[in-house]
Every structure is written in structure tokens, then in C-alpha cells.
Amino acid sequence: MPVKVSMTVNGKPVAAEVEERTLLVTFIRENLRLTGTHVGCDTAQCGACTIHMNGNAVKACNMLAMQAEGADILTIEGVAAADGTLHPMQEAFREHHALQCGFCTPGMVMSAIDLVKRHPKPTEAVVRAELDGNFCRCTGYHNIVKAILDAAPKVAAMR
Amino acid sequence: MGSLNFIGASVKRKEDYRFLTGGGQYTDDVAPERATYAVFVRSPHAHARIRKVDTAKAAKAAGVLAVYTGEDVAKAGINGLPCGWLITDVNGQPMKEPPYPVLAQGKARYVGDRVAVVIAETYNQAKDAAEQVEVDYEVLPAVTDTASARKKGAPAVHDIAPDNTCYVWALGDKAKVDEAFKAAAHVTKLEFVNNRLIPNAIEPRSAIGAYSRADDSYTLYVASQNPHVERLLMTAFVLGLPEHKVRVVAPDVGGGFGSKIYLYGEDVVVTWASKQLNRPVKWTAERVESFMSDAHGRDHVTTAELALDKDGKFLAMRVHTTANLGAYLSTFASCIPTILYATLLAGQYTTPQIYCEVTAVFTNTAPVDAYRGAGRPEATYVVERLVETAARETKIDPAEIRRRNFIRSFPYQTPVALLYDTGNYEATLDAAMKLGDVAGFAKRKEEAAKRGRLRGLGYSCYIEACGIAPSNVAGALGARAGLFEAGEVRVHPTGKVTVFTGSHSHGQGHETTFAQVVASRLGIPVEDVDIVHGDTSKILFGMGTYGSRSLAVGGTAIVKAVDKVIAKGKKIAAHLMEAAEADVEFADGVFKVSGTDKQVPFAQIALTAYVPHNYPLDKLEPGLNENAFYDPTNFTFPAGSYVCEVEVDPDTGKTTIESFVAVDDFGKVINPMIVAGQVHGGLTQGIGQALLEGCRYDPETGQLVTGTMSDYCLPRAGDVPSFKLDTRETPCTHNPLGVKGCGEAGAIGAPAALMNAITDAVGVRDVPMPATAETVWRALASKKAA
Ligand code: FES
Ligand code: FES
Numbered sequence: 001m002p003v004k005v006s007m008t009v010n011g012k013p014v015a016a017e018v019e020e021r022t023l024l025v026t027f028i029r030e031n032l033r034l035t036g037t038h039v040g041c042d043t044a045q046c047g048a049c050t051i052h053m054n055g056n057a058v059k060a061c062n063m064l065a066m067q068a069e070g071a072d073i074l075t076i077e078g079v080a081a082a083d084g085t086l087h088p089m090q091e092a093f094r095e096h097h098a099l100q101c102g103f104c105t106p107g108m109v110m111s112a113i114d115l116v117k118r119h120p121k122p123t124e125a126v127v128r129a130e131l132d133g134n135f136c137r138c139t140g141y142h143n144i145v146k147a148i149l150d151a152a153p154k155v156a157a158m159r
Numbered sequence: 160m161g162s163l164n165f166i167g168a169s170v171k172r173k174e175d176y177r178f179l180t181g182g183g184q185y186t187d188d189v190a191p192e193r194a195t196y197a198v199f200v201r202s203p204h205a206h207a208r209i210r211k212v213d214t215a216k217a218a219k220a221a222g223v224l225a226v227y228t229g230e231d232v233a234k235a236g237i238n239g240l241p242c243g244w245l246i247t248d249v250n251g252q253p254m255k256e257p258p259y260p261v262l263a264q265g266k267a268r269y270v271g272d273r274v275a276v277v278i279a280e281t282y283n284q285a286k287d288a289a290e291q292v293e294v295d296y297e298v299l300p301a302v303t304d305t306a307s308a309r310k311k312g313a314p315a316v317h318d319i320a321p322d323n324t325c326y327v328w329a330l331g332d333k334a335k336v337d338e339a340f341k342a343a344a345h346v347t348k349l350e351f352v353n354n355r356l357i358p359n360a361i362e363p364r365s366a367i368g369a370y371s372r373a374d375d376s377y378t379l380y381v382a383s384q385n386p387h388v389e390r391l392l393m394t395a396f397v398l399g400l401p402e403h404k405v406r407v408v409a410p411d412v413g414g415g416f417g418s419k420i421y422l423y424g425e426d427v428v429v430t431w432a433s434k435q436l437n438r439p440v441k442w443t444a445e446r447v448e449s450f451m452s453d454a455h456g457r458d459h460v461t462t463a464e465l466a467l468d469k470d471g472k473f474l475a476m477r478v479h480t481t482a483n484l485g486a487y488l489s490t491f492a493s494c495i496p497t498i499l500y501a502t503l504l505a506g507q508y509t510t511p512q513i514y515c516e517v518t519a520v521f522t523n524t525a526p527v528d529a530y531r532g533a534g535r536p537e538a539t540y541v542v543e544r545l546v547e548t549a550a551r552e553t554k555i556d557p558a559e560i561r562r563r564n565f566i567r568s569f570p571y572q573t574p575v576a577l578l579y580d581t582g583n584y585e586a587t588l589d590a591a592m593k594l595g596d597v598a599g600f601a602k603r604k605e606e607a608a609k610r611g612r613l614r615g616l617g618y619s620c621y622i623e624a625c626g627i628a629p630s631n632v633a634g635a636l637g638a639r640a641g642l643f644e645a646g647e648v649r650v651h652p653t654g655k656v657t658v659f660t661g662s663h664s665h666g667q668g669h670e671t672t673f674a675q676v677v678a679s680r681l682g683i684p685v686e687d688v689d690i691v692h693g694d695t696s697k698i699l700f701g702m703g704t705y706g707s708r709s710l711a712v713g714g715t716a717i718v719k720a721v722d723k724v725i726a727k728g729k730k731i732a733a734h735l736m737e738a739a740e741a742d743v744e745f746a747d748g749v750f751k752v753s754g755t756d757k758q759v760p761f762a763q764i765a766l767t768a769y770v771p772h773n774y775p776l777d778k779l780e781p782g783l784n785e786n787a788f789y790d791p792t793n794f795t796f797p798a799g800s801y802v803c804e805v806e807v808d809p810d811t812g813k814t815t816i817e818s819f820v821a822v823d824d825f826g827k828v829i830n831p832m833i834v835a836g837q838v839h840g841g842l843t844q845g846i847g848q849a850l851l852e853g854c855r856y857d858p859e860t861g862q863l864v865t866g867t868m869s870d871y872c873l874p875r876a877g878d879v880p881s882f883k884l885d886t887r888e889t890p891c892t893h894n895p896l897g898v899k900g901c902g903e904a905g906a907i908g909a910p911a912a913l914m915n916a917i918t919d920a921v922g923v924r925d926v927p928m929p930a931t932a933e934t935v936w937r938a939l940a941s942k943k944a945a
Contacts, residue, residue, distance in 0.1 A: 019283060035188035036181015038413070040361045041446035045868035048361060076181035090179040094171055097832045100840065101666030102178025103185065103362045103413030124881065131876035135868070137361050137414050138666045139836060140843030140905075141876040 010078030047134030057114035076106035092151035100138035169832035202267030205861020222284030271451030301861035339475035343466035362413020385703020456530020499534030543911035617915025625900030654762030661701020662713030682748025707900030719787035812936025841905020
């Protein structure tokens with residue numbers, strides 16, 4: 001049975017008819033063609049699909065599109081300013097070489113922004129513990145941790 | 160214009176903006192019109208005869224366009240997947256090369272073996288229908304364990320290898336080694352397993368075949384490290400298609416680490432099927448498929464011995480290894496435990512005699528091939544565990560025993576075929592000991608003991624051989640491919656430059672590093688240079704990226720093309736300035752007549768080449784566009800010293816890494832930021848091998864026990880420390896950049912450093928990898944019991 005889903009994605013209202021079993025990540029990637037949100041696993045363990053739903057980081061592979069009915073969704077495509085200026089977290093990732101292949105990166109950035117919101121002054125230990133749900137095979141996390149620690153005060157100052 | 164030299168500068172990456180904003184284009188992001196979706200039916204059994212595949216129900220399911228089985232691909236005349244390296248065994252016989260079908264023929268040989276494919280209008284329809292394919296299996300006994308594969312009564316994986324032996328291969332002078340052992344004052348012997356690893360690049364493998372009737376051509380989008388090699392193997396050996404009618408595109412690729420070098424059956428099937436259906440066919444692996452069907456790495460069982468004289472000088476080394484190749488021979492499987500393993504056993508030392516015998520076996524497991532380091536981590540583990548253990552047994556300080564045996568004069572011919580061009584091993588060891596404050600270790604150990612913790616320190620002094628070459632020598636050793644690289648430098652009329660490289664970047668940052676090289680050589684801004692890779696329709700040829708070869712081989716090809724551009728530019732400049740060509744020099748982006756103030760900037764030469772009004776047309780073609788191929792004369796030999804300090808909690812066995820120091824000599828470094836990133840990633844994969852990762856197949860059923868991210872433990876941010884890095888620079892002597900390669904070092908050097916530290920902390924000779932809390936706790940318990 002197809003169902004109708006509607007939500008706000010990156011500030012724009014969207015609606016579509018989808019199969020009931022459609023995952024939120026599939027809806028974002030296939031229906032909306034926002035392919036910056038990635039799929040790295042089938043078991044909610046890699047974090048490549050992390051988005052913000054109503055202001056909190058969630059794994060979009062782990063819920064149905066239907067469950068996001070009416071929600072306010074932010075994907076990586078909506079993080080930079082309208083003129084393309086990078087968000088301070090994105091800028092810190094670039095500055096500190098916190099990405100290599102780039103596949104984990106959108107999810108990492110979304111998680112990192114959420115992390116700093118919850119821990120405005122995180123320590124290295126807090127960052128490492130909080131990143132547990134985001135897997136990166138390339139960077140060894142060293143520079144991701146550095147980037148997040150560096151970005152934290154700048155992101156906090158945004159609010 | 161000032162000097163535009165970017166060599167050694169941490170230029171921020173050109174590729175990052177697109178990755179940070181969701182603009183990367185990975186294979187699964189490509190959405191061709193009218194795409195169909197493929198789902199593979201895989202064997203749930205490790206070894207089974209396929210009595211019948213009933214596709215009737217699936218074929219009738221909603222949305223299904225086709226179901227193909229092994230029979231169909233056989234009927235279509237599709238060949239098996241080729242192996243790119245022929246190993247000749249100790250008796251002069253070629254290795255056993257059983258067929259490696261794209262869909263199983265008669266038998267399934269590992270859990271995950273491709274048995275059939277279902278193609279439907281949507282992914283969900285294909286997935287649903289795949290469950291309706293009924294396969295009648297006769298389950299056969301399986302063998303998955305490396306050491307058991309040759310035991311009497313072990314089930315044969317292939318009829319042509321009844322004892323499961325692909326080859327027995329040896330390197331070195333056995334008689335001389337045996338003699339040296341007889342004369343030794345001390346012999347250190349270790350037996351260990353180099354644990355099997357599952358690569359887990361975060362982007363799952365993905366392939367889209369698209370056939371065009373309009374011009375009878377194919378396009379394959381694929382997550383590959385080497386699109387040209389993929390095309391060559393697929394067209395010439397498997398599908399028999401004309402190569403010029405096939406375009407292979409490897410767009411952004413989410414990490415490879417070896418696992419995306421190979422030609423896989425899925426790539427062939429989607430390409431072939433796209434013509435049958437006259438529609439694009441798309442397949443993307445689920446993570447469970449990555450676990451069961453990506454080529455795995457390592458998996459050695461080894462007995463290693465080191466003979467020493469009374470002063471701790473190494474006299475000889477003797478190594479016997481059984482290497483698991485899995486169920487089929489993957490693209491480069493055969494050369495990993497031989498050519499890339501035994502040849503590295505000299506390490507950084509003057510050991511005069513080395514003998515290594517390798518028995519390669521088939522088992523009912525996923526194919527095993529190169530994984531970050533590929534043979535060299537296994538070799539380093541053998542050498543550095545032996546050396547550290549020998550030091551402890553002979554009561555010589557482990558750093559001191561290494562110093563007594565370091566190679567100090569170059570070039571150095573090892574007894575295992577390699578000729579090291581240059582190195583300075585003492586320099587990295589000194590620097591690592593300083594950075595790691597080895598002098599203060601005793602105090603830290605004491606302090607840790609007061610807290611009830613066991614503290615240990617371990618070294619690893621690795622050597623690596625990168626940029627495997629030259630082609631003719633490799634050919635003599637069995638390589639069935641060349642090992643050069645190609646590059647093209649296209650200068651546009653405005654002086655901007657597009658570079659086409661046969662290397663492929665899947666995280667390494669070539670778009671930046673290569674641009675730095677070209678910009679520096681031409682004296683133009685980095686922004687004026689773009690790097691294009693990963694598309695056979697754009698790039699003249701390429702051997703791709705693996706074995707840390709990109710900069711040393713691919714970068715050199717580009718440098719050669721740049722130098723041709725400059726040489727031609729000089730001719731044009733000589734004409735413009737009415738000077739003799741020999742008097743024109745090029746520096747900092749300007750052509751000058753030496754000894755005068757006459758000069759023309761690079762951009763003006765470019766414009767002149769494309770607007771050849773004032774131009775020596777009788778002697779010189781217009782345009783400024785040059786190609787080069789580069790086939791290196793030798794490997795490069797990066798080396799380094801790692802010092803790791805751990806603490807073990809004796810109550811739980813849990814290890815924490817207190818400090819990890821890596822000092823590497825990669826020769827000339829172009830972008831230190833990118834190089835450090837490569838080391839961080841390599842170290843983390845090495846730490847993963849030592850502490851967390853280990854592929855397990857159930858010995859009874861052959862099921863893959865570690866088949867998900869919850870069962871196979873991958874390193875997370877909390878499992879690794881921040882690293883302390885430094886470099887030393889001994890430039891490579893035989894390429895113009897003086898570079899050696901840095902991609903694999905961390906994964907090669909880290910496991911031995913960590914295991915040396917853990918065994919030091921615990922006070923036992925050996926702990927198997929991965930040294931999980933349980934494993935270490937057991938080692939402590941059996942020590943107490945003893
Ligand atoms: S794809 Fe969602 S956690 Fe891996
Ligand atoms: S950058 Fe490749 S997985 Fe994180």
C-alpha cells in the first residue's frame with residue numbers, strides 16, 4: 001500500500017507517495033535525490049546516514065519515511081549557508097583534513113554539530129565517546145576529533 | 160611573479176568542498192534513466208552442490224525483468240574471472256588455477272558465493288523476488304581453517320587441487336640458511352597466526368552497467384580503484400567485448416584499501432545484463448554482502464625462526480607460511496603472500512640468509528587478496544615480533560639489537576631479491592625514541608604498577624616496498640600486467656591546466672597533491688590546475704591506485720608530461736624572443752633568455768601555442784598537450800620506526816594505548832597534512848588488526864560468524880589515541896620527485912608495535928591477534944597458572 005508522506009527538508013516542504021516500508025534514507029536519496037546522505041550499512045552502525053530531525057541527530061536508515069511525517073529534516077545539503085559559505089563545523093573539517101574519501105563525512109558533520117550542541121565545551125574524551133555511532137575507515141579519527149574540538153566554540157558562538 | 164612552490168606545503172584539499180556539502184558523486188548516487196535493479200542470490204552454505212536452481216516463481220514475481228543463473232552465463236559464453244599473477248611452484252609447475260565463474264557453476268564454494276541474479280523494476284521488487292529463487296543444495300563438508308586445509312581427509316574445494324594446494328613456493332637458499340642455523344648461538348622461534356581481516360571500506364561496492372544500442376557501447380560505473388584494469392580484464396578475458404566499446408567510470412569512491420582493485424562477478428553480470436535488457440542495471444551491496452563477498456585480507460599461519468650469533472647479530476631467518484587464498488583466485492591473490500611478502504623479510508636488517516616457503520591453500524571462504532599493506536604487514540609482523548622476542552631472550556635492549564643489525568650502506572641487495580636504493584633507519588628510530596620519551600618509560604611503568612596496571616613498550620621498525628616495478632621484472636616473476644602509469648597534461652590557451660591521470664583517488668587527495676606537483680613545476684597557482692581521474696573515456700590509460708604507488712609512479716608520469724610541456728614551451732619561447740633554444744631557461748612560471756632581461760610568462764606561451772600566428776609552424780605543431788608513460792626502474796622503500804606504549808588492566812585484560820609514536824621516512828613529502836592523514840588511517844587499521852578485528856568462520860558449518868558490524872569489531876573513535884607523528888626525509892633516488900609512498904605504512908608497522916608492547920606488559924612470549932580483553936586476560940591467567 002503506498003502512503004503519502006510530507007515533511008520539511010532543508011527548509012522546503014516536500015511530499016510524495018511511497019511504499020510503506022520505504023526507509024527515511026531511501027526517501028531522501030531516491031525520492032528527493034539528495035544523495036549527500038549515504039548508506040554504509042544495513043544495521044544502524046556506521047552513521048553515514050545521519051541527519052537532523054527536529055533538531056536532533058538521527059540515523060535515517062533506521063526509521064521509515066512515514067515516521068518522519070510532519071518533521072523538520074536537515075540533511076548535509078542544507079548545512080552550508082545559502083550562498084555556499086561553509087558552516088563552521090564543515091570549515092573545521094576542511095581546515096584539519098578531517099575527511100579523506102568523504103563517504104562518512106556528511107554523517108560525521110551532522111553528528112558533530114549535534115554533539116557540540118549537547119556539549120558546547122567538549123573534551124577529547126567526550127568527543128571520542130560521542131562519535132561511537134559514526135564509523136570512519138579512512139582518517140583514524142585523529143583529525144575529526146581535532147576539527148570538532150576546534151569548531152566547538154565557533155559553533156556555540158553561532159547561537 | 161613570486162616563487163610558486165607548493166612542495167612541502169599543507170595545501171587544503173580541493174576535493175573537500177564537494178564532500179563536505181553532500182556534492183560527492185559515488186556510484187550509488189548515479190541514477191541513469193530507466194534503471195533496473197539487481198539483487199544477487201548468494202549461497203547460504205560454505206560448500207554445496209547445486210542440484211537445481213528453480214527460477215520460475217521469481218521470474219513471475221511483480222516487476223521482475225530477468226533471473227539469470229550459472230547456466231545462463233555459461234550459455235552466453237562468459238568466461239571466469241582471471242588471476243593477474245602466475246606463480247610457479249617449487250617444482251617448476253604453474254599454480255593451480257581453478258575457474259572463478261561470475262555465477263556459480265554446479266557448486267557453491269563459500270557463504271556468499273553468487274548463485275543467481277534477479278533484476279527488477281525496483282530494488283524492493285528484486286529483493287522480494289530473490290527470496291523466491293529456490294535452490295536445491297546438496298550440502299557438502301567444508302574447510303575454512305587455513306591450517307586444516309591440507310590435512311588428510313579435508314574436503315577438496317576444487318577437483319583440480321585435491322589437497323587444496325594452489326602452490327608451494329619458496330624464496331632463498333635453504334641449504335645456506337639451515338647451515339647458518341646450525342652455527343647459531345641463539346635461535347628464536349615463534350608460531351603465530353596473522354589474523355584474517357575484512358576490509359570494510361565504508362562505501363559498499365556498487366556497479367551500474369548501461370548498454371547503448373545507439374552505438375553498441377557499454378558504460379560501467381563502478382566503485383573501483385583502477386577503472387582501466389577493470390575494463391581490460393572484463394573485456395579481454397571475461398566478456399570478450401571490444402575494449403573501445405566499453406567505458407568504465409569510477410567516480411568518487413568511498414575508500415578501497417585494496418578491496419576495490421579486483422574485477423568482481425557482480426560488475427561483469429550488470430554489464431552483460433544491461434545489453435540483454437537494453438536498460439541500465441544497478442547493483443549496490445548491502446553491508447552484509449561486503450562482509451561475505453569483498454575480498455578479505457591476511458590469513459597466514461606462520462612458523463618463523465631467527466638465528467643469532469653471541470653478539471645479537473642476525474645470521475639467518477627461516478619462515479614457513481601457509482596462506483589462505485579463499486575459494487577462488489581473486490585478481491592479485493597469488494602474488495600477495497609471495498612476491499609482496501617473502502621479499503620483505505629482510506626488513507631493515509642485514510640478515511645475510513633468508514629462506515621462506517609459502518604454501519597457498521584453497522578453503523571454503525571468501526577470496527583473499529590485497530588489503531592495505533598486502534603481504535608487507537604480514538612480513539613486518541614476522542620480522543618485528545621475532546626481533547623483539549630475540550632481544551628479550553638474549554637480554555639485549557630491543558632498540559640496541561635493531562641498531563646492531565641495521566643496514567647502513569646503500570644501495571643494499573637483500574637476500575630476498577630486493578635492492579634497497581636508500582634509507583636511514585637509525586634516524587627514524589632515534590626520532591621515535593625521543594618523541595616517545597623512551598628514556599622515561601621505566602618511571603611510567605613503575606607509576607602504572609602503583610595503580611595496578613601493567614605497562615609495556617613495543618617497537619616496530621618496518622620497511623615497505625611501494626610502486627611495484629619495473630614491468631619486465633614483474634613479468635618475469637609472473638605478472639600478467641604492466642606496472643607503469645600514464646598521465647596527460649593539457650594546457651589550455653589561457654594557461655590553465657587540466658591533468659589526466661591513470662591513478663585513482665578514493666580518499667588519498669590526488670586532486671590536491673598532484674595539482675601541487677604540477678603547479679610548482681609550472682610556476683602557476685594550484686587553483687589553475689585540475690586533476691581528472693577515474694574515467695576510461697577521458698584518460699589515455701591507467702594502472703590505478705594500490706600499493707602506495709600513485710605519487711611515485713602516477714605522479715612521475717605527470718612530471719614527465721609536464722617536462723615535455725616545458726620543453727615545447729622553450730621552443731616557442733625561443734621563437735618569440737628570437738633566441739637560441741639552448742639559451743632559454745624556465746623557472747617560476749617564466750621563460751627567460753639567460754643573461755638577458757628578455758622573458759615571456761607561461762600563459763603567453765600557452766596562448767601562442769593555440770593562436771600560432773607568430774609561431775615556427777614549419778618546425779613545431781601548434782597546441783600544448785603532452786602525454787607520458789612511466790615505468791619505474793625499481794620499487795621505492797619507505798621505512799620507519801613506531802613506538803607504542805600500552806597499559807593492561809590485569810583484572811579485565813583490557814588494553815589501552817597510552818602513546819603511539821610513528822616516525823616515517825617517505826622520502827620527499829609534497830603535502831604533509833595529507834601524508835599525516837594517511838598515517839593516521841593506516842595506524843588505525845593496524846591497531847584494528849592487533850586489538851579488535853578478526854574474521855571468523857565457524858569450523859563446522861563454514862558460516863561467516865563475523866558477518867555484520869556488530870560481530871566484526873571495527874575501530875571507533877574511542878578505541879584509538881591521538882597519534883604523535885614525525886617524518887625524516889631520505890629522498891628516493893630513482894624518481895624525479897624523490898617520493899616513496901605513504902598509504903600503507905601505518906597498517907604495516909602498527910600491529911607488531913602494539914603486540915610487542917602488549918607482550919612486554921603481560922610478560923609472555925606471544926598473544927594472538929586480535930588481543931581482545933578476553934585473549935589478554937587468558938594469557939595472564941595461563942601465565943599465573945604456569
Ligand atoms: S547507513 Fe545508517 S547507520 Fe549505516
Ligand atoms: S573519510 Fe572515508 S570513511 Fe571517513
